[in-house]
Every structure is written in C-alpha cells, then in structure tokens.
Amino acid sequence: MNGQKLWSTSAHHAKYGMLLARTNWDVPKHRGITYFALEMHQPGVVAKPLKQMNGHASFNEVFLNDARVPAANAIGEVGNGWAVALATLAHERRSFDVLQRAARTGRGKGRAYDEQRAEVAEIMAPYTWYPQRAGRADLIVERAQATGKSKDPVVRQEIAKLLSLARATEWTAKRARAARMAGRPPGPEGSLGKLYASEIARACARVHTLISGTDAMLSGADGPLEGIIAEILVSVPAVSIAGGTDEIQRNIVSERVLGMPKDPVIDAEKPFRDVPRNKR
Numbered sequence: 001m002n003g004q005k006l007w008s009t010s011a012h013h014a015k016y017g018m019l020l021a022r023t024n025w026d027v028p029k030h031r032g033i034t035y036f037a038l039e040m041h042q043p044g045v046v047a048k049p050l051k052q053m054n055g056h057a058s059f060n061e062v063f064l065n066d067a068r069v070p071a072a073n074a075i076g077e078v079g080n081g082w083a084v085a086l087a088t089l090a091h092e093r094r095s096f097d098v099l100q101r102a103a104r105t106g107r108g109k110g111r112a113y114d115e116q117r118a119e120v121a122e123i124m125a126p127y128t129w130y131p132q133r134a135g136r137a138d139l140i141v142e143r144a145q146a147t148g149k150s151k152d153p154v155v156r157q158e159i160a161k162l163l164s165l166a167r168a169t170e171w172t173a174k175r176a177r178a179a180r181m182a183g184r185p186p187g188p189e190g191s192l193g194k195l196y197a198s199e200i201a202r203a204c205a206r207v208h209t210l211i212s213g214t215d216a217m218l219s220g221a222d223g224p225l226e227g228i229i230a231e232i233l234v235s236v237p238a239v240s241i242a243g244g245t246d247e248i249q250r251n252i253v254s255e256r257v258l259g260m261p262k263d264p265v266i267d268a269e270k271p272f273r274d275v276p277r278n279k280r
C-alpha cells in the first residue's frame, strides 16, 4: 500500500487502522475500493502528530510507503469497501459515547479495572478538548452572572437566542432517538443534528466573547476559567469540519431530505482510471 492520509485521530496510539484502498482502477470510483484492517506497527507506516491551534495534537498525518496488508485483513468483499465504510460511519459517534461512559463510571477495584481505566484514559487523552469544541453552552449563564454581564440587555437577548436554539436542538435529537427506538428509520431530525451542532458551537463562541470581552483571548491560567474560554474560541471551528463539513451536510439535507435537484456529477459512472486527477 502506498499513499498519505491527513487527520487520522489517535493513529499514533493505534495498533490497527481502517484503510480504504483503491484495489480496482477500471470501475467507477465508489466501486473498486476495499476496506482493510491495517497493522500500524510495521516499517512502511509512519504516523506524525499534527499540532492544532488549540495546542492539542489529537490527529496525525499518516504515510504509507510499501506497507503490507495480508489478504485475510480485508473486511467484507473485495471492491465493496464503500458500503463497509458507510456502515462504519453510522456507528462512529456511538462508540465514542460508550468509551466516555466507561471512563466516567468505571469505579471497580483490582488490577483488571485499573488496567481498563488506564487503557480508556490513553484512548480518551486526545479528546479532552472535545467538550470545548461544542461551545460549552452550559457555562454561559454562570459566566454572565460572574461577570455582571447578565444585566446587559443585549447580552441577555443573545443568551436567550442561543439557549433556545440549544434546547430546541436537544428536543429534536430526543424525537429522533424515540423514533429509532419505536423502529422507525432515521428521519430529517438526524440529518439536521450535525448542522445545528455547528451553529450552536459558533453561537457559543460569539456569546462567550460578548461576556468575557478581550479576556477571552487569554489562554492557560491567565484566562477566564483557567483558559477554558480561550480554548472554546480556538476549538469550535472543528465542529464545522469533523465528520463532514457544513456544506456537505447542507447538500445532504437539500438532496435527501428536501428532495431538491442533485449537484451535477460528471464522474460517478466513469472508470476511476479516466477520472481527471492532479498530475501526480
């Protein structure tokens, strides 16, 4: 295997990576991809952590240089990797929640529990800033009261708008969960959730800035809440990108939920070999 992949979260800790590799160039691009479990600890694989603007280094640039994958590590049919990838993505967020719960609730005594906690702590270390990237709407009222800004009518109005949006989004998510539990397929609520998470995160950054003023820029122990507010401001842009950008999400909502005409696609049926690419 040869190639390069940006953004792989936790690749520097991982024993295995999920690899989508092009195995057939003579069929259209969504076919001809195979899904493999790639052993990360081998001479042909290098994972280089990337330092983010919030100071953390959660994801990596991964280089594959004549890396080897045994045929037995193919997951699903050869050439059917796209379907396996879609199934993986549908489960991505859920498994993350399960690990967080294990980290919070694992209080058992003894070696097995200690080792489990150490393992979960290592897996979760890249994610300590994730609450901040969601914008921390939970801190808004407390901060407004602590700074005296809760008396400012403009700030109060912005807080009310933000909290109404956050609450309505939470109810929509609950409706979607109830529909799934009742055996109904995921509806438009699910598609809108990701987009609203971005809207809320950005609105939080705006309101935290209104409340904290220029102090919001101070990081570490010098800043409000030991730098949490500054960390929010430099972490929220991630939500609009990770797991699919806002623009792609809007395309999905317009095409699959509202039934609007699709983006013109010129290469979906061409053999991948004939799809124009950059010269390299």
Ligand SMILES: Cc1cc2nc3c(=O)[nH]c(=O)nc-3n(C[C@H](O)[C@H](O)[C@H](O)COP(=O)(O)OP(=O)(O)OC[C@H]3O[C@@H](n4cnc5c(N)ncnc54)[C@H](O)[C@@H]3O)c2cc1C
Pocket: 006, 007, 008, 009, 010, 059, 238, 239, 241, 242, 243, 244, 245, 246, 247, 248, 251, 263
């Ligand atoms: C915090 C974080 C963690 C991540 N973790 C992982 C990980 O663990 N593993 C992993 O594989 N990836 C990970 N990613 C990568 C992430 O999934 C991608 O960055 C994201 O899906 C966008 O893809 P891209 O970077 O190729 O952007 P592009 O697809 O190149 O998009 C560039 C810009 O063009 C816009 N655009 C692209 N196509 C269209 C279109 N058809 N219509 C309108 N606008 C369009 C996009 O919205 C964007 O603004 C992570 C990203 C972040 C920020």
